Amino acid sequence: MKKILIAAGLMVVAISAFKASKIDMELNRSITIDSLGACQGISYQNGRIFLYGDREVGMIREFKMDHDSLVYLHKEYKLTLNGQDVISHPTGIAHNGVSPTFMGNSVKMNPEGTLWKTTIYCIDWKGLLKTGTLDGNLINTIDDDACIQGGRPEYVKYHNKWYVATADYGDHGNEVRLYDPEKLKTCKKSSEPGVLYKKFICTPWIQNLKWVADKGILVLIQNKIEGRQWRFTYVDLEQSVDAGKQVTLGQADGIDRADELEGFSFIGNDQKGIAVTSSRKNNVNYVTTSW
Secondary structure, eight states, X not given: OHHHHHHHHHHHHHHHHHHHHTOEXXXXXXXXXXXXXXXXXXXXETTEEEXXXXXXXXXXXXXXXXXXXXXXXXXXXXXXXXXXXXXXXXXXXXXXXXXXXXXXXXEEOSTTSOOEEEEEEEEOHHHHXXXXXXXXXXXXXXXXXXXXXXXXXXXXXXTTEEEEEEEOOSSSSOEEEEEOXXXXXXXXXXXXXXXXXXXXXXXXXXXXXXXXXXXXXXXXEEOSBXXXXXXXXXXXXXXHHHHTBOOXXXXXXXXOOOSOEEEEEEOSXXXXXXXXXXXXXXXXXXXXXXX
């Protein structure tokens, strides 16, 4: 019996290693989408596709897929209040359709990247899409002082409960943190008691996060070096939270691009996706993932 159990354990290890080695991402084609400023990310919501950037003000534009083409729907949403730029550098949209919607705003305050101003905004998402601005749709402004170097909110599920995950960008002390969305909605600072639920140590240069619900995987959308090159790290969320450090299932480094990867989302399934960069040209990229 002992030999059988050992053999079974070795088989599980082998299967896990095989799965990790088979995560691969291929760049199929690239297009240029204008009027976004430097594109900062993509949010896919039940067929609706939102690209967001930091033009003269922080803004969002809505698109849809028409066969294999991304089509602009002539819907633009400005992240302004009373005409003033509020979310000037949007870094992540946490939206799951049932919980409060949060957006991040991360601004580097010095050239060294040691001082950040990071704010999380709770917004009325439906209201924003209806009126086109944050006027009447800004529910709460949260000083994300529990962060280390910026934040990028994304909804994840841990032990069957929704949390807002966010992560740091810099090269030291990086963490993925899980915030309680109901407490985050009403707090003034993310360091207030009960807001931060769990956290784990992670690798540097995370630009955005993507939750793959059916696999329990959190994708760390990263640069290989500061502000340059593409990296996608696939992390087992539950194991990482439990261990206090990231448990990597696989890493896709094969897309040879020197520009600044900013965001990524699967679109409709776990194979086809779109990666966006801050470049002026070829800033929207169609990617296929093989598991």
